[in-house]
Amino acid sequence: MDRLEEIAKNLDSKDKLSKFRDKFILPRDKIYLDGNSLGVLAKDVINEINYTIKEEWGNNLISSWNKSWIKLPRMISQKLASIIKSKKDEVYVGSSTSINLFKLIKSILQSNKSIKNISTDNLNFPSDKYICELIAKDFNIDFNFLDYGSDLMADIENLKEFIKEKRGIIVLSHVAFKSSYRYPIKEISKFCKDNNTIVIWDLSHSIGAVDINMGLNQVDYAIGCTYKYLNGGPGSPAFIYVREQELRKLKSPIKGMV
Known part of the structure; x- marks a missing residue:
């Protein structure tokens, strides 16, 4: 055990990202390894939240929409696009992962009436499975x-x-x-295209932890959240990615500001 601790400390001392550790609030009495469930709190966020509550909401009220709030979805979408190496207009930030998956699948089905199957596997997060089952029932197609x-x-x-x-x-x-098993995303994406299948990737447990390149990996559709390895905090919004060529084929299933 002492040997393993020595190896771990040696690796930590060489880690190029180690300086960022001090930017976060970490529990004193434990080694936190649940970033896949909820990312830790960045110290700078405390002041940002206090300012938002006291000034932007408390004092400025509705004027904050025009001063800063209205620009936030696009600004965050552009930052997220840089993380997954996509075009800025290919990413939408908002809602929850489940709602975004529902909207995305419904949009695809509305644009392609020939689809008869929705599928997933047992390694997927249960909430994705529930959404797939629900939509299959609503559209009277098979869930596999x-x-x-x-x-x-x-x-x-x-x-x-x-x-x-x-x-x-x-x-x-x-x-x-x-x-933490990682799928060969490029291989599967290409195989799906070659076999007339649309694959939607859930990036919730990879974004912020592993390198992701939408173009290089031939990804057309993806969803994900920001409260895990992106440390967005409880209630932080999810996102949708749609490749530009596919975006033109889809219509939002919900009209208005969503």
């Missing part, structure tokens, strides 16, 4: 569930056969929340 018999990693060959048999829409988590 692939169980690998393991919660640790995907059987890629099994997944490919499943995709070929159940062509339509499949929702996959880029990184599995139980094991």
Whole structure:
């Protein structure tokens, strides 16, 4: 055990990101490894929140819409686009992950009446599965569930056969929340395109933790949240990514400001 501690300390001393540790509030009595559930609090955020409550809301009230609030969705979308290496107009920030998945699948189905299958696998987060089941029922199409018999990693060959048999829409988590298994995103994205299937990637458990490149990995659609490894805090908004070429085909299922 002492040897492992020595190795860990040695790796920490060489970590180029170690200086950022002091920018966050961390528990004194534990090593926090649940960033996949809720990211830690950045120290600077406390002053920002206090200013928002006391000044922007407390004193400025509705004038804050025109001074700063109205610009925030686009500003944050542009910052998030730089993280996933996409064009700034390909990202929308707002709502929750489940609501965004619902809107995205519904938009795709409304633009493509030939789709007869919605699928996911057992490594995906349960709430994604619930949304897929609900939409399949609403649109009277088939919901399909692939169980690998393991919660640790995907059987890629099994997944490919499943995709070929159940062509339509499949929702996959880029990184599995139980094991941190990471899918070969480029390989699966290309395979889906070659087999007339639309894949929607849930980036909730990967964004902020691993390098993501939408263009390089041939991703057309993705969703995700910002309160995990992006440390957005409780209630921070989710996002949708749609490749520019696909964006022109879709219409928002909800009219107005969403």
